[in-house]
Amino acid sequence: MRMRPEGDRADLMLARLGESGLKLTPQRIAIVRELADDSSHPTAQELFDRLAPAMPTMSFATVYNTLDALARCNLIEARALAPGATRFDPNVEPHHHAVCDRCGCVADVAPRPRSTSVDASLPDGFAVRAVEQIFRGTCQRCRDADGGD
């Protein structure tokens, strides 16, 4: 994974969306641009709130429809990292997550080379597609806040 100039990933996602036979409507373009370079793992509500000022008539249905279409094209992944709202991740390369118990923030964690080897005692006949790791704990900010107030 290397650095990309801004907008590059959004353009790539839009191109792939188009190739899949989906129309590049203003709403879809706005959602893709909002999400493409965002590593904060936003919820549908958060995306909607950010887009609302620029597109006041957009509805939740469109946000969910677009996120669903992006997920089908393997351009984003929907993640259940904690109870509550689903989070959407534009990073589809294998990687893991650190989730703060207190504030709920999510950070990407690079995979370890060996973490793909599956020698765990899986159920008989279970065909593994992916291995997800979630590191639960407390982020720097929350630890600081804890000591401070």
Place this chain on the structure above:
Amino acid sequence: MRMRPEGDRADLMLARLGESGLKLTPQRIAIVRELADDSSHPTAQELFDRLAPAMPTMSFATVYNTLDALARCNLIEARALAPGATRFDPNVEPHHHAVCDRCGCVADVAPRPRSTSVDASLPDGFAVRAVEQIFRGTCQRCRDADGGD
């Protein structure tokens, strides 16, 4: 982890609940007995449905309150293994999960000895409390069904 005679784990959980100053009401006893020896990771709804025939007046609030109390006492854990309803797990020893993409069933996976060593590139200052692993894929049943129909 070793085999336990039936009811043993339920009794242990009830004893601990009592020690925590909580009353052992019929509702709580029923919920604990239903959950204690169940490794299917049921949702609140599933528990409610199973208990309803025996306790027709019980409400969801009681199910959630009890699950919350059990979680606070570290007798169960609430898990977000997929988008949708939270699942409740009576196994509080460190372990991982295999989740079927198709039917959503969940099976426990014994932890690997080395899997607790955290040499991943975590965010600066992140204090790890626990490492969760989720193996995503397809269970035997769904693979068989796929070939069969």
Place this chain on the structure above:
DNA sequence: CTTGCACATGAGAACCTTTCTAAGTAGAAG
């Protein structure tokens, strides 16, 4: 140009999951 069609959108309803509230109940303490 007009018509028809397939696809998208928008607004709100509907649905599911979870939490909250108000009122009632049971049991222990005095």
Place this chain on the structure above:
DNA sequence: CTTCTACTTAGAAAGGTTCTCATGTGCAAG
């Protein structure tokens, strides 16, 4: 018996997600 506290209940309310359906838009066919 009275009082106090904890618990339960039913339903309302609050999030999150999906569905419905009328409307709109762009394109292809006629």
